[in-house]
Amino acid sequence: MPADVNDRTRRTATPPRRARSAPDGMCLAPADDDTTLGACLTSILRRALRGGASALVLGATAAQAADPAALDSLKAGTDMVWLIAAGALVFFMQAGFALLESGMSRAKNAINVIMKNYCDMCFGAVAFWAVGFGLMFGANASGWIGASHFLPHGLPEAEYGMLFFQMMFAATAATIVSGAIAERTRFVGYIAGSIVITGLIYPVFGAWVWGSLYGGEGWLKSLGFIDFAGSTVVHSVGGWAALAAILVVGPRLGRFGSNGQARPVLGHNLTSVALGGFILWLGWFGFNGGSTAAATVGIGKIVLNTHLAGAAGAIGALAILQVARQPVLMTAAVNGSIAGLVGVTAGCHVMEPAFALLTGFVAGGLSVIAGWWLESRRIDDVVGAVSVHAVGGVWGTLAAGLFKADAMFDMHQFGIQALGCAVAFVWAFGGSLVIYWALARVIGLRASTLDEQRGLDYTEHYEIGYPEFQQEAVHRGKA
Amino acid sequence: MAARMSFPGGDPVAARRALAFALAEYLDTGGVREAVLLWAQHFEGQGSLFVGLSRYCRQIAERFGLAGREAELHLKIFRALQADPQQLPEDPLSLPPSDGLTTTPAWLDPRPAEAAAVPSSGPAATVQAGAGARTLQAFFAAVEEQLARDTPPGLTPARLRRTLIRHAPSLPRPQQQAASLWWSGQVGSLGGEWPAGGHGTTLVNVIYVTLAELVGPARADRCFTLAVQRLTATRDATLAEIRRYL
Numbered sequence: 001m002p003a004d005v006n007d008r009t010r011r012t013a014t015p016p017r018r019a020r021s022a023p024d025g026m027c028l029a030p031a032d033d034d035t036t037l038g039a040c041l042t043s044i045l046r047r048a049l050r051g052g053a054s055a056l057v058l059g060a061t062a063a064q065a066a067d068p069a070a071l072d073s074l075k076a077g078t079d080m081v082w083l084i085a086a087g088a089l090v091f092f093m094q095a096g097f098a099l100l101e102s103g104m105s106r107a108k109n110a111i112n113v114i115m116k117n118y119c120d121m122c123f124g125a126v127a128f129w130a131v132g133f134g135l136m137f138g139a140n141a142s143g144w145i146g147a148s149h150f151l152p153h154g155l156p157e158a159e160y161g162m163l164f165f166q167m168m169f170a171a172t173a174a175t176i177v178s179g180a181i182a183e184r185t186r187f188v189g190y191i192a193g194s195i196v197i198t199g200l201i202y203p204v205f206g207a208w209v210w211g212s213l214y215g216g217e218g219w220l221k222s223l224g225f226i227d228f229a230g231s232t233v234v235h236s237v238g239g240w241a242a243l244a245a246i247l248v249v250g251p252r253l254g255r256f257g258s259n260g261q262a263r264p265v266l267g268h269n270l271t272s273v274a275l276g277g278f279i280l281w282l283g284w285f286g287f288n289g290g291s292t293a294a295a296t297v298g299i300g301k302i303v304l305n306t307h308l309a310g311a312a313g314a315i316g317a318l319a320i321l322q323v324a325r326q327p328v329l330m331t332a333a334v335n336g337s338i339a340g341l342v343g344v345t346a347g348c349h350v351m352e353p354a355f356a357l358l359t360g361f362v363a364g365g366l367s368v369i370a371g372w373w374l375e376s377r378r379i380d381d382v383v384g385a386v387s388v389h390a391v392g393g394v395w396g397t398l399a400a401g402l403f404k405a406d407a408m409f410d411m412h413q414f415g416i417q418a419l420g421c422a423v424a425f426v427w428a429f430g431g432s433l434v435i436y437w438a439l440a441r442v443i444g445l446r447a448s449t450l451d452e453q454r455g456l457d458y459t460e461h462y463e464i465g466y467p468e469f470q471q472e473a474v475h476r477g478k479a
Numbered sequence: 480m481a482a483r484m485s486f487p488g489g490d491p492v493a494a495r496r497a498l499a500f501a502l503a504e505y506l507d508t509g510g511v512r513e514a515v516l517l518w519a520q521h522f523e524g525q526g527s528l529f530v531g532l533s534r535y536c537r538q539i540a541e542r543f544g545l546a547g548r549e550a551e552l553h554l555k556i557f558r559a560l561q562a563d564p565q566q567l568p569e570d571p572l573s574l575p576p577s578d579g580l581t582t583t584p585a586w587l588d589p590r591p592a593e594a595a596a597v598p599s600s601g602p603a604a605t606v607q608a609g610a611g612a613r614t615l616q617a618f619f620a621a622v623e624e625q626l627a628r629d630t631p632p633g634l635t636p637a638r639l640r641r642t643l644i645r646h647a648p649s650l651p652r653p654q655q656q657a658a659s660l661w662w663s664g665q666v667g668s669l670g671g672e673w674p675a676g677g678h679g680t681t682l683v684n685v686i687y688v689t690l691a692e693l694v695g696p697a698r699a700d701r702c703f704t705l706a707v708q709r710l711t712a713t714r715d716a717t718l719a720e721i722r723r724y725l
Contacts, residue, residue, distance in 0.1 A: 254696045255696065450684045
């Protein structure tokens with residue numbers, strides 16, 4: 001949405017502008033983003049009235065449509081339907097993350113990964129409703145933090161849709177961490193961390209960029225920082241938090257040899273990795289498309305750019321592997337496409353398709369290179385969350401400044417974008433480092449070596465992911 | 480001076496290597512081994528490394544005809560403890576007389592565990608093995624066999640056992656000592672009680688951690704899986720109990 005949440009609330013209170021219409025009755029997309037599907041419908045109905053269409057057929061509807069209040073209601077309803085549908089798509093991304101991350105883990109940890117994805121969404125929803133929404137979108141006089149609308153209730157009905165949509169975004173930011181520290185992190189410690197991310201880390205930075213709905217303006221937003229749907233606000237923040245968690249938790253047992261050589265730990269189900277990738281891609285249409293917060297015709301370009309960037313991201317990752325004479329890994333292709341999607345998220349509304357494609361291509365390539373570099377630094381990121389979300393998010397945010405259609409290669413804008421990326425790193429990485437460090441000492445984050453041997457499915461949940469196929473599994477204590 | 484020690488008593492292997500270095504001037508290989516074993520059995524784990532060093536020197540002098548040279552021994556050991564670890568010899572207890580494994584795994588040997596013991600020059604070569612110990616011995620032998628089939632370059636049985644001994648401190652002191660003596664080849668069987676869900680499970684985890692460190696987690700998982708399958712395939716009820724230790 002975040003494109004401009006203030007606009008969203010204003011639209012509910014002011015009549016829609018009239019759309020230009022083609023002679024043949026087609027509704028043309030006007031230049032500004034405020035034109036909505038509702039406005040198009042209105043235009044069609046008015047033309048029908050002027051053309052003397054049968055009053056018997058259209059009379060009631062036309063009379064209703066001509067009423068500005070009814071038109072507003074129709075528009076608001078249409079916007080809300082799209083916002084909720086998009087929010088549901090973003091929710092579905094949780095399933096994508098769960099499949100992708102569990103597939104990249106060993107079978108003995110599959111349930112634990114799924115549980116973390118499932119429960120960070122559950123706990124995160126409550127945390128965001130109770131605290132996060134107020135911090136992010138509450139009245140923000142200082143530009144730094146929201147200070148109203150905690151535990152929101154009794155709001156105008158039109159505002160609940162936005163709360164729902166934003167809740168899905170917060171869960172996305174939190175769940176990025178789970179895959180990065182899979183297979184060696186205790187469930188309780190992880191959930192505590194995800195609550196802090198959805199209740200504090202994410203919404204505070206979000207307030208700087210997207211705040212506020214209820215007065216005031218985030219300080220980065222007032223500088224002109226562009227992040228349409230959250231390359232930085234959601235993905236970089238999640239990615240930097242993941243990096244902090246990785247550093248605190250440490251690598252999996254034996255993941256790196258004594259000389260620092262990386263030892264591959266293959267995932268147990270690459271089919272579910274691919275399915276997870278597809279679901280994430282689908283969900284991204286809601287993630288970016290829904291960020292208009294209204295049923296605008298501009299959604300078409302946004303979704304097209306999103307798709308092109310995802311495709312180019314996979315191609316970019318494979319191109320790097322080819323150049324480096326490495327096997328063209330399916331996991332790299334999936335991660336490359338996700339990096340492309342992350343990358344285009346910041347500027348998909350202002351880029352022309354060719355530049356969206358370029359943004360995705362570079363993001364995909366960077367995800368592979370960053371993954372190699374992190375591994376050389378003994379950073380054990382199970383699913384590549386840092387290289388995909390943090391690196392892809394930074395690049396995408398910079399690209400939004402470089403490839404903005406009406407101001408290409410504007411160095412001033414580029415500087416603002418770079419500032420936003422740096423601030424996101426300092427806040428999200430620094431804050432998360434402190435949080436996870438404290439959690440490691442107070443609750444405990446790292447699973448014991450016995451838990452790692454047995455698998456966290458058994459030790460944390462007393463369940464196993466594949467009961468029929470794991471009868472002979474020996475890493476657990478069940479006889 | 481002691482404040483400059485790089486290993487103030489925390490690493491038993493480092494201490495044994497230092498002892499072997501210092502005593503090599505006075506004793507032959509067998510004598511060094513015996514002297515270090517004496518340390519491992521009676522002095523190791525008694526708090527600081529330096530506690531009992533004088534008493535140890537007296538016993539060495541008495542046993543090996545070095546009476547009157549106790550202070551000299553003490554000084555030599557002290558200096559060895561400060562020496563560069565790279566200059567120190569291997570821990571003599573980690574080098575079995577035959578440098579490694581018996582040709583017949585202990586768990587397949589029809590003789591009782593104590594009778595199948597690796598020949599040792601040490602005085603504690605016969606240790607009674609309980610049912611739990613027998614299961615664990617069989618499991619370890621199966622792990623070693625599996626590693627022998629799929630050994631990464633540079634991984635020798637001696638290195639495996641040295642690494643096991645290094646990880647042994649996660650066991651309680653008496654069990655640590657028993658396991659170290661067994662892995663070092665000083666005794667042919669694992670002494671003491673090793674109940675499932677207790678020390679026995681911890682010992683298996685020490686093996687897993689060691690494998691993960693040496694060959695990586697994926698290979699460690701595979702090695703464990705195949706070793707357990709091998710034990711359960713024998714249809715020996717005692718060996719099949721290995722699942723209770725996991």
